[in-house]
Each structure stands twice: as structure tokens, then as C-alpha cells.
Amino acid sequence: MWDAVTNLPVGSSQAFKKTALLFSHMKKFDLVKKEIEKILPNSPLAEELVHARLVLKWLLKLNPNAGELLQIAALAHDIDRAFTGITEKDLKDYSRINEFKKEHAARSAKFICKILDKQGYGKKEIEKVKRLVENHEVGGDKESGLLMAADSIAYFEYNVPFYLKRNGADNTKQKIRFMFNRLPEKAKKIVQKIKFKNKEVAELFRETIGIMPDVDAYSSPESYKKFQNLRPDYAKAIAKSVELAGKHTKNHSNLVLADFCCGIGSNTKKFADSVGGIRKATLVDINAGFLNKAKESKIKAKELAIKQTDVLEAGLDKECDLVFSIFAYHHIPTEKKGKYIEKIKSCLKPKGLLILAEIYLQNKLEEISYYNALFNSVPKNKVVPGLKKFLEQTAKSNDFEFKVSKEFADKQFLEFGFVKLEEYKIWPLKDPSNPSRGAFVQVYRAPAV
Ligand SMILES: C[S@@+](CC[C@H](N)C(=O)[O-])C[C@H]1O[C@@H](n2cnc3c(N)ncnc32)[C@H](O)[C@@H]1O
Numbered sequence: 001m002w003d004a005v006t007n008l009p010v011g012s013s014q015a016f017k018k019t020a021l022l023f024s025h026m027k028k029f030d031l032v033k034k035e036i037e038k039i040l041p042n043s044p045l046a047e048e049l050v051h052a053r054l055v056l057k058w059l060l061k062l063n064p065n066a067g068e069l070l071q072i073a074a075l076a077h078d079i080d081r082a083f084t085g086i087t088e089k090d091l092k093d094y095s096r097i098n099e100f101k102k103e104h105a106a107r108s109a110k111f112i113c114k115i116l117d118k119q120g121y122g123k124k125e126i127e128k129v130k131r132l133v134e135n136h137e138v139g140g141d142k143e144s145g146l147l148m149a150a151d152s153i154a155y156f157e158y159n160v161p162f163y164l165k166r167n168g169a170d171n172t173k174q175k176i177r178f179m180f181n182r183l184p185e186k187a188k189k190i191v192q193k194i195k196f197k198n199k200e201v202a203e204l205f206r207e208t209i210g211i212m213p214d215v216d217a218y219s220s221p222e223s224y225k226k227f228q229n230l231r232p233d234y235a236k237a238i239a240k241s242v243e244l245a246g247k248h249t250k251n252h253s254n255l256v257l258a259d260f261c262c263g264i265g266s267n268t269k270k271f272a273d274s275v276g277g278i279r280k281a282t283l284v285d286i287n288a289g290f291l292n293k294a295k296e297s298k299i300k301a302k303e304l305a306i307k308q309t310d311v312l313e314a315g316l317d318k319e320c321d322l323v324f325s326i327f328a329y330h331h332i333p334t335e336k337k338g339k340y341i342e343k344i345k346s347c348l349k350p351k352g353l354l355i356l357a358e359i360y361l362q363n364k365l366e367e368i369s370y371y372n373a374l375f376n377s378v379p380k381n382k383v384v385p386g387l388k389k390f391l392e393q394t395a396k397s398n399d400f401e402f403k404v405s406k407e408f409a410d411k412q413f414l415e416f417g418f419v420k421l422e423e424y425k426i427w428p429l430k431d432p433s434n435p436s437r438g439a440f441v442q443v444y445r446a447p448a449v
Pocket of ligand 1: 263264267286290309312326327328331332
């Protein structure tokens with residue numbers, strides 16, 4: 001005799017019933033996973049199945065105890081594409097992205113609910129998966145937040161080259177921004193550590209997010225500031241830059257300044273403080289976290305313009321009396337350095353002033369020996385954990401550091417019509433073997449036209 005409700009022999013023990021129930025649940029879960037995995041390859045996106053598996057992998061890394069329903073949502077969150085064929089290529093106007101994503105999530109929820117219903121999942125369980133999948137793009141509660149984070153990490157780990165190929169660089173930048181900005185800090189750190197094998201993707205990520213995976217300190221304004229201020233080349237170059245900017249400018253309450261690759265804006269702040277305030281400061285940097293810090297730093301300027309962008313793309317008016325380029329020129333790839341100088345020229349008034357602080361080194365060997373000597377010059381009692389790694393990463397970076405010789409830079413600024421007014425070697429001062437190697441502060445005047 002069989003029990004009509006449990007489908008087990010009448011008189012089965014409680015323990016037997018429990019085990020049988022668990023077993024039938026595992027079987028359902030397995031069947032659902034198999035069905036999803038069979039459907040996903042029907043998607044027009046070749047990466048669909050691998051992506052879904054990676055989302056599940058990251059979900060379980062972020063929370064090894066993630067339950068069965070959350071795991072199902074992870075695997076099935078994009079399942080609608082396998083049924084409808086609708087992808088972001090069908091989104092003609094990117095400003096509609098949020099609506100589009102909402103519709104996509106709702107469609108996926110509908111499809112997975114049907115599968116769960118067929119496999120005998122209960123109403124409450126189906127409702128839960130529905131809610132998780134519907135919210136996978138936006139989060140909202142702890143579990144959908146985890147799903148959203150796992151989705152983004154998996155996207156960065158695997159999908160970007162596919163997306164780029166289908167949608168082009170501009171849309172990919174928007175997508176990168178969307179997928180990154182929605183992440184909680186912990187997940188952002190995981191993404192920042194991803195080493196993109198595809199050079200174009202690495203460049204797009206750098207341009208969009210502005211944080212270099214190969215120098216950790218750029219992911220936090222606090223650690224960046226802490227490390228930089230310990231460096232004798234950096235600290236002395238900033239002090240000299242501020243002093244020279246004050247010496248070569250006048251009428252400060254009416255002065256307009258642009259700070260190229262401003263970091264946390266501390267140079268502009270120091271200068272504005274030292275002259276009792278200025279009229280306008282435009283801060284340009286690619287790193288949103290740094291700019292947030294700059295915004296809060298109470299710079300003494302009647303007007304403050306913040307531009308989070310690749311400096312080469314920044315829209316700037318020809319209104320500046322002064323440009324700061326402080327440890328910035330070497331972050332611009334060598335073949336684009338000319339465009340960078342053009343950008344400085346385009347925002348400086350005729351005969352405007354440029355303060356250029358730079359480190360001139362000719363090759364990787366010189367860089368490694370420079371940063372080694374720099375570390376050794378920091379008094380032992382001032383060394384903080386992470387400083388050595390920061391300097392080593394900076395020396396070795398291939399993605400973010402494009403240092404050139406002083407001869408190269410001097411010639412290039414001259415070619416663009418800049419006139420050098422004065423220059424100072426900052427560090428190392430005891431290096432007679434090569435006087436043009438090291439950190440310098442140079443003062444230039446822009447051409448008269
Ligand atoms: C060495 S830091 C110098 C920051 C600041 N000038 C200072 O002295 O503290 C370099 C800065 O350049 C920014 N950066 C690098 N490449 C950039 C780019 N292409 N466009 C805008 N900012 C960039 C980084 O985000 C970083 O804040």
C-alpha cells in the first residue's frame with residue numbers, strides 16, 4: 001500500500017521519509033540544473049553556458065552556503081535569451097538600459113519558473129527564484145545582491161571580449177561602467193585583480209574604471225596617499241611645484257587652474273591654500289574614487305569642476321592660466337603623449353603656465369633600480385606595510401607606466417611650442433653618473449598663440 005501524499009509505502013519510518021524526501025529533492029535539483037544547461041546553448045550568445053557556470057562558481061565562492069534556490073537562480077538568470085534570442089544588440093538607445101535589463105530579468109524569471117513548476121517545486125520556492133532572478137541586475141536584498149555580484153565578476157572574468165566583438169568599444173565601456181559600479185567594495189576588489197589577457201579589454205577597463213590591476217594602491221585613495229607621501233621624490237616635487245606655481249603667477253583670486261590626472265586633488269588644494277584661494281579649479285582624473293576624495297577636500301576655489309574621464313578625452317575650455325601635470329605625463333602611452341601635450345595647450349591661455357613634475361627613466365632596468373633606491377631612502381622607522389610592494393608594482397607596471405627619457409620629453413614639449421622657464425632636479429640628488437635621470441620639476445610657458 002502506498003501513501004497518496006508522500007508517495008512512500010504506508011508505515012515508513014520518519015527517518016526513512018526524511019531521507020527519501022531529501023533524495024527526491026536532490027534529484028529535482030539535478031534535473032533542473034541539467035535542463036538549464038541543455039537550454040542555454042540555444043542562446044545567440046556563444047558564451048552563455050560558460051558564463052552561467054561561472055556565475056554559479058562565483059556565487060559559491062562569495063557564499064559557500066548558498067542554497068539550492070539561489071544556485072538555480074545563478075544558473076538561469078539569463079535564460080530568456082535562449083528562448084527569445086533578444087540580446088543587448090537589440091537595444092538601440094543605451095539610455096534605456098535599465099528598462100531593458102528589467103524586462104530581460106522578468107522574462108528569465110518567467111522561463112525558469114515554468115521549469116521549476118514542471119519539476120514539482122512548490123509555490124513558495126518558485127516565488128523565491130522568481131524574485132531572485134527578477135532582481136539579479138539590481139540586487140536589493142542580501143541574496144540577490146550576491147547574485148548580482150557573482151554575475152558581474154563572471155562577466156569581467158570571461159564575457160568582455162565577446163561583448164566587445166559584438167557591440168564595439170563605446171558600448172563596452174558603458175557596460176564595463178555599469179557592471180563595475182553596481183558592485184559592493186569586496187567584489188570590486190576581486191574584479192580589480194583580474195588580469196585581462198586581451199590587451200584591448202585591459203585598455204578599455206583602464207580607460208573606463210581608471211584603476212590599474214597591476215598597481216593595487218590605485219584602488220584606494222587612502223593607501224595611495226599614505227604610500228606616495230613617504231616618497232622623497234614625490235613629497236619634494238609637490239612642494240617645489242606649488243612654490244614655483246606661486247612664483248610664476250599673479251592675481252590669484254582670478255586664476256583658473258586645470259589639474260591633469262589630479263589624483264585626490266591634493267596639489268591643487270595645497271596651491272589654492274598657499275595663495276589664499278583661486279577662481280576656478282578643474283580636476284581631471286580617470287579614477288572616480290580619487291575624485292570623490294578630491295571633491296570632499298575643501299579646495300579653496302570659487303568654482304570647482306570635476307571631470308572623471310580619460311584626460312585625452314576631457315572637454316576643456318581655453319581658459320586656464322595654469323596647468324598642473326604632476327606625475328601624469330608618464331601615465332600616457334608614449335604614442336599618445338603628443339595628444340596629451342595638445343590637450344594641455346588647448347586649455348591654456350596664450351603664454352599660460354605649465355608646471356610639469358615628472359620622473360624620467362629610459363627603460364625597465366632603470367625603473368627597477370630607481371624604485372629600489374627610493375625604497376631604501378625611506379627611513380626604516382617610517383616604512384609601512386605595503387610600501388615595498390607598491391613601489392615594486394609601480395616599477396614593473398606595463399599597463400600604467402610609460403616613462404621616457406628627459407631628452408625625449410624636453411624635445412616633445414619644445415616641438416609643441418612650449419618654452420622652458422626653469423627646472424629643478426628633485427631626486428636622486430647624488431647620482432652624478434646620469435644627471436638627466438630621476439624626478440624633475442619643470443616650468444613651461446605655453447606658446448603665445
Ligand atoms: C601618480 S598619480 C598622480 C596624481 C596626482 N597628480 C598627484 O600628484 O598626486 C597618477 C594619476 O593619474 C591618473 N590617470 C592615469 N591615467 C589617466 C588618464 N589616461 N586620464 C586621466 N587620469 C589618469 C590616475 O588615476 C592617478 O590618479
